[in-house]
Amino acid sequence: MKGLAELGEFGLIDHIRARFPQPVAPELGIGDDAALLSPSAGRQVVVSTDLLAEGVHFDPGFGPARLLGRKSLAVNLSDLASMGAIPRWFFLSLAIPAGFSLETIEGFLDGLAEQAAEHNCILAGGDTCGSKGGLTISVTIMGEQRPELILKRSGAQPGDDVWVSGSLGDSALGLKLLMEGVRLGGAHDPLLLRQLDPTPRCELGLKLAEAGLVNAMIDISDGLLADLGHICEQSVCGAEILLGQLPLSPALYTCSSKQPVFPWPLVISGGEDYELCFTAPRCNREAIQKISKTAGIPLTVVGKVTNSRQVQAILPDGTNFQPSASGYTHF
Structure with missing residues (x-):
């Protein structure tokens, strides 16, 4: 197996794309400068983003990389759950330290793909770059729901x-x-x-x-x-x-x-x-x-x-x- 440095940034992007199903035409996912996505008729788009930084949100030594991949998407899915939204697409950005193991990235992607498949959520794009610190993971998720069904924080009533x-x-x-x-x-x-x-x-x-x-x-x-x-x-x-x-x-x-x-x-x-x-x-x-x-x-x-x-x-x-x-x- 190639190392991460040998694979290179665009090789890594191709590697990631091959692991995840892509949007069905006329939508457009990984491969262009931006994605083209269409919510279902009569529904609003619900968007959330979370950043996970090594040493702040996670320690790679606590468990296998597969679980880190699962959690990276789970925390975003939880935001959609709280608003009663249906998950549709997500975007993944990674800042990876020099010398980082490709095997660890593979394990991370395994868990991410598992979680995405469980919730029928499609990887539609993202970014990769180097990091002078630890691993940083950013996931942005997009879901949809009919406007009248979306749950917010602002509706609580005394006596509830x-x-x-x-x-x-x-x-x-x-x-x-x-x-x-x-x-x-x-x-x-x-x-x-x-x-x-x-x-x-x-x-x-x-x-x-x-x-x-x-x-x-x-x-x-x-x-x-x-x-x-x-x-x-x-x-x-x-x-x-x-x-x-x-x-x-x-x-x-x-x-x-x-x-x-x-x-x-x-x-x-x-x-x-x-x-x-x-x-x-x-x-x-x-x-x-x-x-x-x-x-x-x-x-x-x-x-x-x-x-x-x-x-x-x-x-x-x-x-x-x-x-x-x-x-x-x-x-």
């Missing part, structure tokens, strides 16, 4: 239930374990994989949007408190979260039982859960639980929207919990 999908805190605890030297292949794999290979809730987000039951929605990337705070800011309201009602996995309980203090900060502020948080009128509870059963994903009421302008977290004993930070921030 606050719901979350799946379980919280696994990814943050998994990252803590990875940073302590734990690696895949042991009892902590369920926690590590929530960090290394998150599952975007695309089908669930689409079902919730189509059902018309939800007032506001966001994906949990920076932590429940921070991301629910974004809904409250955009909706000009507040919220109260009951920590005793948060859905927690058996793996988190087992690992946390050995700690002197329960890791509530990881659960509500750790981030990278990539679950959905949404608000809905209380009268929609039964209908939402039916969607939960159909999608096979647990949905849990964890609090309510209030008239205040604050997000409060209430411990099981009824006292307020004040974490040192509401969620992850870069600056």
Whole structure:
């Protein structure tokens, strides 16, 4: 197999193009200066972009490159899920350090192609360049949805239930374990994989949007408190979260039982859960639980929207919990 330097930039682009299905005519993907893409009739285009920088968002030593490829697209798919959009196309840009292994790039592309195929999402273009630092990955994703079905952060109403999908805190605890030297292949794999290979809730987000039951929605990337705070800011309201009602996995309980203090900060502020948080009128509870059963994903009421302008977290004993930070921030 050729090395990356021998393959060259345009050879790498051709190599990437060969790994992914291309748009069907009259659309145009990789090969020209720009792509030509057409949304379905009556639908708006929904666009999101995420940047993953080595040493900030990921450590190549934590797991196989295939999982990094999967995660690179998953975090963008999660953004579309939170708006009830259907994934269509994505763009990949890579800044690659000198001497980087082509074998690692191959593994990364394997995972990226797996995730794209699972969600019927087509690679339509991108860019490559060298990096004087670590590996940098930028993915821009485009989806579509009928305008009246697109879910935003700005529709929450006082009295709404606050719901979350799946379980919280696994990814943050998994990252803590990875940073302590734990690696895949042991009892902590369920926690590590929530960090290394998150599952975007695309089908669930689409079902919730189509059902018309939800007032506001966001994906949990920076932590429940921070991301629910974004809904409250955009909706000009507040919220109260009951920590005793948060859905927690058996793996988190087992690992946390050995700690002197329960890791509530990881659960509500750790981030990278990539679950959905949404608000809905209380009268929609039964209908939402039916969607939960159909999608096979647990949905849990964890609090309510209030008239205040604050997000409060209430411990099981009824006292307020004040974490040192509401969620992850870069600056």
